[in-house]
Amino acid sequence: MEGTKKRVFASSISPTMVFLFLGFAVLLILPMASATRFTVGGNMGWTTNFNYTTWAKGKHFYNGDWLFFVYDRNQQNVLEVNKTDYEACNSDHPLHNWTTGAGRDVVPLNVTRHYYFISGKGFCFGGMKIAVHVENLPPPPKASPIKSFAPTLSSKGHIFLMPIVFAIGAAWDSFIYLW
Ligand SMILES: *[C@@H]1O[C@H](CO)[C@@H](O)[C@H](O)[C@H]1NC(C)=O
Ligand SMILES: *[C@@H]1O[C@H](CO)[C@@H](O)[C@H](O)[C@H]1NC(C)=O
Ligand SMILES: *[C@@H]1O[C@H](CO)[C@@H](O)[C@H](O)[C@H]1NC(C)=O
Ligand SMILES: *[C@@H]1O[C@H](CO)[C@@H](O)[C@H](O)[C@H]1NC(C)=O
Numbered sequence: 001m002e003g004t005k006k007r008v009f010a011s012s013i014s015p016t017m018v019f020l021f022l023g024f025a026v027l028l029i030l031p032m033a034s035a036t037r038f039t040v041g042g043n044m045g046w047t048t049n050f051n052y053t054t055w056a057k058g059k060h061f062y063n064g065d066w067l068f069f070v071y072d073r074n075q076q077n078v079l080e081v082n083k084t085d086y087e088a089c090n091s092d093h094p095l096h097n098w099t100t101g102a103g104r105d106v107v108p109l110n111v112t113r114h115y116y117f118i119s120g121k122g123f124c125f126g127g128m129k130i131a132v133h134v135e136n137l138p139p140p141p142k143a144s145p146i147k148s149f150a151p152t153l154s155s156k157g158h159i160f161l162m163p164i165v166f167a168i169g170a171a172w173d174s175f176i177y178l179w
Contacts, residue, residue: 035062035064035065035066036062036065036066037065037067037068037106038059038065038066038067038068039068039070040052040067040069040070040130041055041070042055045070045071046069046070046071046119047071047072047076047128048126048127048128049126049127050127050128051127052127052128052129053130053131056131056132060135061109061132061135062134062135062136062137063110063111063112063134063135063136063137064108064109064110064137065109065134066107066108066109067106067107067109067115067117067132068104068106068107069098069104069105069106069107069117070103070104071103071119072103073101073103074103075121075123076119076121076128077097077099077119077120077121078097078098078099078105078107078119079091079094079096079097079098079117079118079119079120080094080095080096080097080098080107080115080116080117081093081094081095081118082095082116083114083116083131085116085118086116086118086129086131089118089124089125089129091118091120091121091124094120098117109132109134111134112134112135112136113133113134114131114132114133114134115131115132115133115134116131117129117130117131117132118130
């Protein structure tokens with residue numbers, strides 16, 4: 001009985017249609033499900049005379065996001081320090097030196113905690129310091145089989161996965177019955 005139902009369904013939708021739909025669905029969903037790369041300071045980048053506390057205010061940094069520091073490689077740098085050294089602008093014992101030399105450094109925020117970054121060479125005293133609190137992704141609305149279906153997609157995208165799951169299901173059915 002169920003087989004007959006599926007057969008009718010499959011014959012009324014061509015596989016090409018299903019794959020076209022799938023393609024569009026994936027194109028639409030992928031950017032929403034991906035993590036965020038924050039360019040520190042926005043268009044200003046990592047520079048002097050900018051208040052990074054104000055910039056970070058109201059933003060949510062989630063585990064899996066990145067910070068992107070863009071700056072003059074001949075002048076500033078990017079050092080991760082602890083809270084004490086952040087407050088004191090002490091760059092003598094950084095926890096991590098993220099400076100690669102290109103003036104474009106990407107820092108993965110892959111642990112749920114506070115991160116503190118400063119520029120050495122005295123620039124921290126001019127305001128080149130930023131503290132971000134990295135949070136866990138908000139829990140998905142409801143536990144569902146979608147989670148195990150797409151373990152690599154963040155929960156930001158869960159809500160948009162529904163159509164894909166149905167589309168894939170439909171495509172699969174067509175496959176099986178048209179083969
Ligand atoms: C930061 O590191 C300095 C030097 O290693 C240390 O004296 C200080 O207690 C540390 N602060 C925190 C909050 O861990
Ligand atoms: C950080 O690393 C860069 C590139 O390896 C290096 O040139 C620079 O001296 C280092 N800075 C500190 C403070 O360790
Ligand atoms: C976070 O990223 C850093 C740098 O890529 C890496 O060394 C570290 O192992 C990562 N930590 C976790 C918990 O994934
Ligand atoms: C940045 O602005 C905050 C208020 O949003 C202020 O408390 C802080 O002192 C400012 N920092 C600098 C370096 O001017």
